[in-house]
Amino acid sequence: MAVAFHDLGSTSGLKKLDEYLLTRSYITGYQASKDDITVHAALPKPPSSEFVNVSRWFNHIEALLRISGVSAEGCGVIVEGFAAITEEAVATPPAGDTKAAAAEDDDDDVDLFGEETEEEKKAAEERAAAVKKSAKKKESGKSSVLLDVKPWDDETDMKKLEEAVKSIQMEGLLWGASKLVPVGYGIKKLQIMMTIVDDLVSVDTLIEEHLTVEPVNEYVQSCDIVAFNKI
Incomplete structure (x- = not known):
């Protein structure tokens, strides 16, 4: 319990x-x-x-x-008011993948050696690619990551900093709980959880190419990985 x-x-x-x-x-x-x-x-x-x-x-x-x-x-x-860290948080496949899987079942009735139009061939190839991508995502491992996000100084708007960080959206990335932690001299850092699909998101790349470049670096001075755990 x-x-x-x-x-x-x-x-x-x-x-x-x-x-x-x-x-x-x-x-x-x-x-x-x-x-x-x-x-x-x-x-x-x-x-x-x-x-x-x-x-x-x-x-x-x-x-x-x-x-x-x-x-x-x-x-x-x-x-209360806070979601526990669970694998299910990223385990549910996007609706598009479910439709793709259903579409694959419909293809079972298609005569693959009969005559097909170019449009039918293209649609079949797209469905097959979507199903393959969905299967790959289900096989991928997931990790829970805790990040320290540091502002430039005590005048940095921490609310806007958090909004800038969470504005980064990509496949395989799910932002979780966050809080402000005092550092000293009136400065606070943002500590934030995220869950990633390992094959789709590289934390180092996320930091180098998204969290410490424009426009996010207007608020963010640096990011550090505090904890990295396999789910």
Whole structure:
């Protein structure tokens, strides 16, 4: 049964989480898992020292994300208003692929050796290519990536920075939860999750060719990979 938390941005929500972690090192199980990443990402800011157990757990997960990452599946966690990190988030094929697969079934009744018009041949080739592409996507592995996106200075509009980052859309990329993390001297960085299809998206290419070039680099100074985990 999945563990549920509510209002993690409020004092009451943090108090309940603190009580929950009193006798636990992790959200579920005996090792860090995706459940910990989900709750970690759902916290709008690092917890204060008032919440001793939450602070201990938060700092431990921060260290793991910086050093080795987190790969265990976990038992499932629900955070109000926040979607857990799951493979299903990118597992559903686009509607176009479903139609292509249905079209392939219709081709079973076609006499491939009979006379076909040029238009019919072209349509059949397009359907076959779409089905092949769909099958390749289903075979592809997926990864969960946590990015640190740093602004130029404390005057950078962080809302526009986040909008600029999420404006980057491509096949095989799904943006997830995000939060602002204080760095110092009034500067905050954006920490954001994304799920990628490995064969379709290269994180290095995404950073070099999209996240640190115009027009996004008006707000973004640099991007770093904090954690990279296979799903």
